[in-house]
Amino acid sequence: MLKPVSRRSFIKASAATAAAVSLTSFDMHSWMASASADEKAAISKIPTTCNGCSSQCGMIAYTKNGRLWKLEGHPDHPRSKGTLCARGHGYATLIYSKERLEQPMKRMENGKYEPISWEQAFKEIGDKLKEIIKEHGPESVALVQDPRPTGNVYATRFIKALGSPNYYTHHVACNNSRDTGFNHTIGGVPSADIANSSYIMFIGRSYGDGIRPSSMSALAQAKENGAKVIIVDPRKNNTSPFADQWLPIRPGTDLALVLAMAHILIEKDLYDAGFIEDHATGFEEFKKEVKQYTPEWAEKVTGIDAQTIKTIATDMAQLKPKAVIEQSWRGAFGCNYKNSTETGRAVALFNAMLGNIQQEGGYIFGASAGLGDLDPDQFPAPQEPDAVKDGEEDFPLAPRGRGVANIVPLRAKEGKMKAAFYHHSNAALGYGNPEYYKEALNEMDLVVTIDVQMSETALLSHYVLPEPSYMERDDAVDGVGGGTAAVVLRQKAVDRVHPNTKPADEIFTELAKASGVGEYFTFTLEDYNKAAVEPLGITMDELREKGSIPLEDKKAEIGTVPEFNTPSGKVEFASQTFEDAGFNAVPTWIPPLVEPKNGSYRLTTGKQAIHSHTQTANIPMLMQITKDYDLERLWMNRQEAKKKGIQDSDLVEVSSDSASSTVKVKLTDRLHPETVYIPSHYGITSKYLTTAKGVGFSYMEHVPFHFQPMSGCSMIHEVIVDVRKVDA
Amino acid sequence: MPDHMKQRDLLLFYAELYKPPGDAVYEVISHPDFRTELEQASGAALNDCCDLPSLSSLKEEFRSLFSSSSQNGISLIESFYKPWTTDQTAALPFAQSKGMMMGDPAWHMRYLLEEIGLNSSYDPMFYPDHISVILELAAFLLEEQETDKFTLLVSQHLNWLDDLVEAIRKQKKDSLYLKLTELLNKFVNEFTICNQSFDRLKEDSVC
């Protein structure tokens, strides 16, 4: 009676016999001892790539009997060059974490998530999508991701196949302001040749905090060669051991500093006139504009004394073209202030005035890998949608391909955006105000999240679709641009731990079929990968074996100034495009949107070397470092704290118009008195992420939902807070 | 029915119990002789329990206790309760931590299943060291009358039920799953009590 009649047996015993296994092997201890002793037979070496941050460094995974055993940096990958950072080592433990998504889930009416089958998930999502598109048109659908190789191929194709132009990336809360500035002046974003530079200025960017191993060693190399290094940052950041000078600038005034430095070059006639003559337009207009931006004026705005500004500008001019303002990522002007796009323009143009473009020790436009693509005759590609990407009319200067991702919740609230897909993206905590996101996503008819863990965005979704971790799957072939371009592959190092997860290529293919656009997804990932390496004269077998292959015939040409990717083909000191969009043709001083006063502070944020966005916060070995050293604390200038009777490690309340948070405080002399600083990785609220939940707070809760006028960025530093001691 | 077959059925019942509940398992639980047969087969007494829940509330109870879609879902996977590996050469920081998937037990279970020829047809819930898989294998060994192997399996792969009982108790004191898991634990403890090792078996000192 006990034996249930209609059993759903896991194991099928048809031709089985227990005699096949010896009693010795049945004993786990003796079996383990013999299995782990047989080292040579059991160890494999698989080159792949990290996913601990966007650098996606190459690494070598060693597995033993099919399980991860150890990791090393890939010596041939341009970004790791043989070493890995803490995240590289630690994030891989995600594979075996209990707190991962294991199966597709659907939010039920009571708000709880129920496991469902993939078939049900695809069918229901497909049906709903068809219904939404029929009623509201494909423009009511959006897809957002923090791009990774497979997503770059499949997610973009999927949204296009649906007929929607609305593809967006995480850059809205990263470097879109900088890119908007750079694109419209020098036609793209080059990389500073740090190792060979003699004078390097960092504005907000900190190699010591936002780690890429190769960048950090390039800086160490430059120092060894005697380079002078200046960091411009309201916080004396972790790059400071390698800096000769710290300029504790008033937050949000970097633009004034760079304009004044440009002023000096012009006033003292120190710029590279030959370069400007040959390769630039609009310089006269620019000259006229910056005449007013004297160092004395800048001193009042930035708090940096005029003499220092003059000295630095002059010294840089003397060492040109081996002098550079590093291009940065989010740093101080990636998406931070109302004036960040103008800062981006000014930085690019200052470098142009040094004539350092495509010169050793200056700005280098890297070579690209030049990957192939699928043959459109064999695998028809979807048409470009007729409609314009939502947000493009509002922000015509913003990088077109990436779009302005925060348009999605805005339009959702207006009732225009009905469906959204979030892939490898925790937008609801990372891109804009979380309360706003919550309200907006709740307005939508269909929200789908594809991820590896139950993020805050997943918790606002109707369907949650689980991917295997980056160590358990093959991704699309990727090209890495640079001095020498490389082709790289993320490949499966270990078997899938959760059998009911699916990689993004399969998910998007099935979603396309269920949505009636399967004809664009008749290829496999392997088909794509073969097509991608084909023009390089490399086979997939070679790439699988090596993981990362430098392309010796794809090198950046140094010494030859390229044609610039701007309307004029030149460096545009004055931009007609800016004028057409309703802004000044030349970069102009714009004050920050808000200013602290009467004992209030600007809330600023930045990265720590051990975390990446919010995706690593639930990794015990990384979060333990945070806990051991109280790294989630709010930084506050020691003198300011004294005025308020706040002592080190006191609990304080941080309140803004948007939110109120409680956190411990770290008193420091490394911070400008007008700002308080909070690392950007904390404040996880998802109850599914028990290691991370409840540690620190998210700066984004305080940032109002707003758009930088030129680039549409989140303006994450335009927020004022009060800080007061909380009585125990 | 001989005792070992009764025990086999007991294990198969439990294998079903730790899968999302359906009619089959409910039919067993709601049978008037259920308690008697259970106690007879296991040779242990069931602690007093709650009223018999309806199938739908049993489903809800299972979801809230064990489903990964519920917050704080209790794991039914052996690796989760044990150090990930005892391989001293594993250069991984979590090598000896608990709470990770695909640990030594999973690896060993996968080996056993493959060698014996117990193939799993693709099943989304299939983890080699899921409690139901271990129970099904144990039942199979009883059926084959492989007593030594059965004893080894049960003593080494089901010696974590104390932790499972505790985890359930923490979430729901009056759960049917708690009472039934306690009983399974008592049954299993009969075999694990002297912490069987292969060496002892060899010396014929089975207790």
Next chain:
Amino acid sequence: MGQYRMLVDVTKCIGCYSCRVACQMENDLPPDQSYISFCEVEKGEYPNVEWVMHRFSCLHCEDAVCEKVCPQNAISYSQTGAVVVDQEQCIGCEYCEKNCPFGRAKVELCQDKEGNSVSRANKCTLCNGKVLEGMTPACASTCYTEAIVFGESDEILQKAEQRLAEVKDRYPDANIYNPEGVGGTHTIYLLAHKPEEYDLESDATTPASAIIWKDYAQPLGKLLLGATTMAVIGGAISNRLFNKGEHHEGGE
């Protein structure tokens, strides 16, 4: 005399914690155990402030107190210069922890071969096994700023002197921490400030009582009383004679 040394140049450390994680990987340590601890030193007032991150682990003394007080002879010198613990011999008595002049030897819960939790001395091994195979310790090989460098003893001492000369302008109090009192160490530090700023004693020494214990009392006692009894007695002696009391763990 060991052959290798490690130099930790605190003036090049950016506090990225990669060494900690690489070390945990190499030595199978759980997330909450680390052979390396960190302390931050801020000197001066805004805006004229220097920040230094100090990454600290076992110094591998030439004349190691821990080796002398261990009643089990579980601590020994490797030919590489490392001071290593044999966890199978260790009984977790904590003498090493209580008597280390630097607070670096620690007794923590470790797993024995059967996977049981046991208290064992647990500290940096200078990756002795790797070094014996001709490789570099995990922390040094992952450090991309070369704040941790490893090599032949004399070369490292030279490198330290050279770096000291280079950083003197910026850090006038800079010094090489390689205390004579413990016979010199195999992990040496280029400190940016006086040792006291990092909770280190300038004149750390091996206490005479430890030498007496090791060289006279312990062998005799073991002969007469057996190891376990000696462990109890040794505990009393060592606590009374040279326990420094609670160590202040920098930055922890």
